[in-house]
Amino acid sequence: MGKIQAEHLSRDALIYVRQSTLAQVRENVGSRARQYDLVQRALDLGWMKAQITVLDQDQGRSGASTEGRDGFQQLVTEVGLGHAGAIFSLEASRLARSCVDWYRLLEICALTKTLVIDDESIYDPSQHNDRLLLGFKGTMSEAELHWLHSRLSGGKRKKAERGELRITLPTGLVYDNAGKIVLDPDEEVQQAVHLVFATFQELGSAQRVVRYFQEQGWRFPTRELRGPQKGELSWGRLAHSRVLHMLHNPLYAGAYAYGRTKLRWQNQPGETRPTKQRTRRRTPGDWEVLLLDVHPGYINWEQYLRNQQRLDDNRSDQENRPGAVREGAALLQGLATCGHCGRKMTIRYRDDGQTVIYNCQFAHRQYSEPICQSIQGKWVDAEVAKLFLAAMNPAELRVSLAALEQVEARTRQIDQQWQLRIERASYEADLARRRYTAVDPDNRLVARSLERDWNEKLVAQDKLERAYASRPQPASLLARPKERARILGLAQDFRTIWEAATTTNVERKQLLRYLIEGVTLTQEEDTIQIVVHWQTGALSELKIPRLNRIHANQPTSTAVIQRIRELVATHPDHQIATTLNLEGYTTGARQAFTRDSVRRVRVKYDIPTGCPERPSVLPDGKRGDGRYSTLTAAELLHVSTATIGNWCKSGKLDYIQSPSGGPRWIKLTSEILARLRQPVKQARKQRSL
Numbered sequence: 001m002g003k004i005q006a007e008h009l010s011r012d013a014l015i016y017v018r019q020s021t022l023a024q025v026r027e028n029v030g031s032r033a034r035q036y037d038l039v040q041r042a043l044d045l046g047w048m049k050a051q052i053t054v055l056d057q058d059q060g061r062s063g064a065s066t067e068g069r070d071g072f073q074q075l076v077t078e079v080g081l082g083h084a085g086a087i088f089s090l091e092a093s094r095l096a097r098s099c100v101d102w103y104r105l106l107e108i109c110a111l112t113k114t115l116v117i118d119d120e121s122i123y124d125p126s127q128h129n130d131r132l133l134l135g136f137k138g139t140m141s142e143a144e145l146h147w148l149h150s151r152l153s154g155g156k157r158k159k160a161e162r163g164e165l166r167i168t169l170p171t172g173l174v175y176d177n178a179g180k181i182v183l184d185p186d187e188e189v190q191q192a193v194h195l196v197f198a199t200f201q202e203l204g205s206a207q208r209v210v211r212y213f214q215e216q217g218w219r220f221p222t223r224e225l226r227g228p229q230k231g232e233l234s235w236g237r238l239a240h241s242r243v244l245h246m247l248h249n250p251l252y253a254g255a256y257a258y259g260r261t262k263l264r265w266q267n268q269p270g271e272t273r274p275t276k277q278r279t280r281r282r283t284p285g286d287w288e289v290l291l292l293d294v295h296p297g298y299i300n301w302e303q304y305l306r307n308q309q310r311l312d313d314n315r316s317d318q319e320n321r322p323g324a325v326r327e328g329a330a331l332l333q334g335l336a337t338c339g340h341c342g343r344k345m346t347i348r349y350r351d352d353g354q355t356v357i358y359n360c361q362f363a364h365r366q367y368s369e370p371i372c373q374s375i376q377g378k379w380v381d382a383e384v385a386k387l388f389l390a391a392m393n394p395a396e397l398r399v400s401l402a403a404l405e406q407v408e409a410r411t412r413q414i415d416q417q418w419q420l421r422i423e424r425a426s427y428e429a430d431l432a433r434r435r436y437t438a439v440d441p442d443n444r445l446v447a448r449s450l451e452r453d454w455n456e457k458l459v460a461q462d463k464l465e466r467a468y469a470s471r472p473q474p475a476s477l478l479a480r481p482k483e484r485a486r487i488l489g490l491a492q493d494f495r496t497i498w499e500a501a502t503t504t505n506v507e508r509k510q511l512l513r514y515l516i517e518g519v520t521l522t523q524e525e526d527t528i529q530i531v532v533h534w535q536t537g538a539l540s541e542l543k544i545p546r547l548n549r550i551h552a553n554q555p556t557s558t559a560v561i562q563r564i565r566e567l568v569a570t571h572p573d574h575q576i577a578t579t580l581n582l583e584g585y586t587t588g589a590r591q592a593f594t595r596d597s598v599r600r601v602r603v604k605y606d607i608p609t610g611c612p613e614r615p616s617v618l619p620d621g622k623r624g625d626g627r628y629s630t631l632t633a634a635e636l637l638h639v640s641t642a643t644i645g646n647w648c649k650s651g652k653l654d655y656i657q658s659p660s661g662g663p664r665w666i667k668l669t670s671e672i673l674a675r676l677r678q679p680v681k682q683a684r685k686q687r688s689l
Contacts, residue, residue: 524546
């Protein structure tokens with residue numbers, strides 16, 4: 001009692017109440033009652049009831065940091081302002097489990113002469129001995145938290161090493177009565193999960209799996225894991241994130257894994273403690289526990305690793321990955337590498353969308369250097385395709401058999417999925433009928449609701465049956481013996497299939513990647529060197545002649561060049577093209593002139609224009625044909641450029657504008673200058689504030 005002075009009793013008493021989890025709040029009622037009993041202890045020590053404030057906003061909050069603890073932050077604020085005479089808490093661990101927060105609170109208490117009181121003693125942080133004892137208690141509290149965490153983590157780790165730690169199961173896997181992981185007993189759920197993995201194996205992209213499900217109108221199941229609907233099944237659209245989660249989850253491969261992610265801690269701006277930033281996915285070699293073939297799965301472990309590799313290859317954000325195949329015509333998309341700098345080459349398509357250009361422009365984008373090399377892809381793709389077709393000859397029959405079996409398996413799988421959907425709809429309709437027939441006829445409110453539900457189920461069943469009947473039947477999709485023999489005979493000529501119009505660019509690229517790992521392109525003075533890196537590690541090297549540009553094979557005639565020199569002083573490029581065409585001149589390729597072809601001739605032969613379409617190259621703003629730019633016309637007429645634009649629209653000024661929306665070129669004569677020139681150019685008035 002000697003430590004409690006009148007100045008302490010003149011200020012408030014703060015009772016801090018906290019429990020770490022909601023389960024403790026709900027179950028540890030004795031501990032909660034002891035903390036609230038500190039109100040009586042404050043009364044016994046001399047504080048009035050009106051001076052006592054209970055801070056219990058932090059119930060269910062951990063004391064590991066101040067983040068999210070509004071009650072503790074309010075307590076620190078009141079102490080720092082000198083409003084508190086004493087802090088009451090059951091023990092040091094209630095106030096803080098971190099020495100950083102604990103010592104900061106003690107520093108503030110020492111400055112403001114605030115006492116710290118628990119159910120055993122009274123401490124004055126301004127006194128050295130009491131502060132030393134409180135510091136020791138805070139250190140023990142933090143150590144206790146560490147020991148608790150270590151014991152819990154160690155127990156979980158040991159249980160996980162035996163495969164006995166219960167983990168959240170994804171859709172398609174459930175726990176049986178013995179606590180073992182088994183496949184979901186619902187056949188439709190199993191078929192939906194199987195279909196996702198089979199489709200990814202064929203299409204090779206998670207986004208294409210989603211698109212396929214969307215096109216087919218398939219739904220995907222979700223089994224509720226918690227809440228009042230725990231265990232119930234709902235069906236909805238398949239999302240891209242859901243497919244990625246399934247492909248990355250080793251549980252679908254029959255493997256039990258623990259420690260697949262690692263928490264990353266990082267100091268955040270404005271925070272005094274490290275806070276959880278995000279989780280980082282580890283590679284299978286870094287997982288803490290990995291047990292293979294411990295329960296049934298939808299794929300094997302080898303297929304799981306192949307899926308991870310394919311997902312990693314589909315990434316296009318790094319140089320050493322080809323990326324997912326696209327629909328474009330570029331056969332070497334993601335495979336072409338520059339032979340000069342070793343970087344991945346990008347793809348550009350001409351206006352027709354079919355002319356492929358392989359560019360190495362990393363240095364150009366990053367450092368504004370010249371493009372390393374630019375290669376037209378038509379002949380390169382053709383040569384690589386020849387090598388690929390030649391390599392496919394020994395394996396054509398084996399590949400065709402595997403493809404045929406895969407198509408037939410997919411057809412049966414899709415038909416089975418439809419049958420299961422119809423079977424589920426029929427069961428739900430029958431269940432609704434039995435509910436309706438079991439209700440008391442006098443209870444009309446319930447009967448009407450059940451009858452409406454029965455009708456809805458019947459409509460859904462009929463809709464599914466009609467949709468199934470309108471689809472091609474599986475018997476018509478499967479190959480008969482004669483058709484099978486004909487397909488196998490056709491497979492001997494793999495080139496026919498490769499060049500068929502029904503074979504898509506995506507399918508060609510996917511086939512190419514099965515054998516080819518990468519292609520290095522090097523453009524030399526007269527040739528293009530192509531080095532094919534096969535998946536087996538072998539190399540194939542060939543050279544093709546480099547095509548000369550059109551103007552090198554078909555140069556522009558001297559007469560045309562001379563005529564352009566005569567016209568550039570008073571005509572823009574589009575007018576020069578019109579004049580040349582009217583006079584019967586043609587380009588070196590025997591084509592009519594256009595504005596772009598005239599500009600190319602001028603650039604090649606260094607012919608400056610006196611009538612540009614952009615005013616920036618004319619310092620005086622006047623072209624060779626006597627027309628002025630908008631800015632020059634505004635200066636001559638002593639008006640603004642906006643006024644010039646309005647006069648052009650109203651017809652007061654004669655102007656031309658090419659192309660549409662480009663700069664205006666205005667005709668000014670002495671009469672127009674005398675009629676429209678203003679005495680003095682008006683300055684824009686400033687608005688007063």
